Amino acid sequence: MSVLRHRSISVRLHLRPLLVAIACALVAVVVAVVSIGSGDYPLSPGEVVTTLLGQGSRMDAFIVNELRLPRVATALAVGVALGLSGGVFQALVRNPLGSPDVLGFTQGASAGALTVMLIAGGSGLAVAGGAVAGGLVTGAIMLIVAGRAGAHGYRLVLVGIGLSAILTGVVGYLLTKAQIIDAAQATLWLTGSLDGRDWDDVLPLAILLALTLPLLVLASRALVMLEMGDQSAGALGVPVGRLRLLLYVTSVLLVSFAAAAAGPVSFVALTAPHLARRLTRAPGPNLLASATMGAVLLVVADLVAQRAFTGRTLPVGVITGLLGGGYLVWLLVMERKAGRI
Numbered sequence: 001m002s003v004l005r006h007r008s009i010s011v012r013l014h015l016r017p018l019l020v021a022i023a024c025a026l027v028a029v030v031v032a033v034v035s036i037g038s039g040d041y042p043l044s045p046g047e048v049v050t051t052l053l054g055q056g057s058r059m060d061a062f063i064v065n066e067l068r069l070p071r072v073a074t075a076l077a078v079g080v081a082l083g084l085s086g087g088v089f090q091a092l093v094r095n096p097l098g099s100p101d102v103l104g105f106t107q108g109a110s111a112g113a114l115t116v117m118l119i120a121g122g123s124g125l126a127v128a129g130g131a132v133a134g135g136l137v138t139g140a141i142m143l144i145v146a147g148r149a150g151a152h153g154y155r156l157v158l159v160g161i162g163l164s165a166i167l168t169g170v171v172g173y174l175l176t177k178a179q180i181i182d183a184a185q186a187t188l189w190l191t192g193s194l195d196g197r198d199w200d201d202v203l204p205l206a207i208l209l210a211l212t213l214p215l216l217v218l219a220s221r222a223l224v225m226l227e228m229g230d231q232s233a234g235a236l237g238v239p240v241g242r243l244r245l246l247l248y249v250t251s252v253l254l255v256s257f258a259a260a261a262a263g264p265v266s267f268v269a270l271t272a273p274h275l276a277r278r279l280t281r282a283p284g285p286n287l288l289a290s291a292t293m294g295a296v297l298l299v300v301a302d303l304v305a306q307r308a309f310t311g312r313t314l315p316v317g318v319i320t321g322l323l324g325g326g327y328l329v330w331l332l333v334m335e336r337k338a339g340r341i
Helices: 015-037 045-052 058-093 105-119 125-146 153-177 180-191 199-218 220-227 230-235 240-262 268-280 287-307 316-337
Strands: 002-006 009-013
Touching (some): 015 268, 045 058, 058 153, 058 199, 058 220, 058 240, 058 268, 105 125, 105 153, 105 180, 105 240, 125 153, 125 199, 125 240, 153 180, 180 316, 199 220, 199 240, 199 287, 220 287, 268 287, 268 316, 287 316
């Protein structure tokens, strides 16, 4: 571990987590380049990089910059957002199951988006706004029911499971009342898909990440203290109530904007922090490693969804659901063997 100081500011850098984050970022970039170059109009990695640097042909520039790069950029941004939010929630609730998928925020964003899509007849930005609104309303209800003092531990998990069940019922009701064509489009959105994404889809999330990523990384040390308990963190000078509320709201925003960009992509927020922690072997949320791990998981899943099945492109949420669901079952078995559930 090394310490960087500048006047009154000091930042502690743990070498292994930093190296894991850098390695995951490099893997994400490599997979992104491969994904951009694959398809009916194949491009070599060298041609992709040359085009991204503005030196490719006009056809290559159109294929890369207008058709494929927005999709890959959306995958990277959504993966980073989900990895960050999952790491923060698991630290806040002090529970390895503290994922937006389990706590109900993903379902809240889905209910909000489908309300706009199926009842108001909205599309595009309106659906994205509905997803953000649904996630924020869900977050507010969670705080009211659990109480700010109860926004951690199994109380929040249990409230989230109950609220998730209710919201799943709301989504099912909306689907049964919709026209067949509208219900089919909504079902595709619910699986989590990157098809047809453009720069307008990723820009709001990218702006949010630019504002929140530095904030969350700087708050990592305080978040580690929160995991030790409120009394211990307060004794060390951490403003527990204000910090928890700030991190809670920030994470809900990340989940909501990620759902607005790509639909409710499942299990990335649960899996990325766990894999990051296993690689870093360090306590705490490892937010930077969780963010880059989330990017890796989503771009790899999207590449698999596009290329692994001949003649058919699957929604990326199908792949993350299959892999993440298996990981969740394994995690529950490990938690039971450890006597924690």
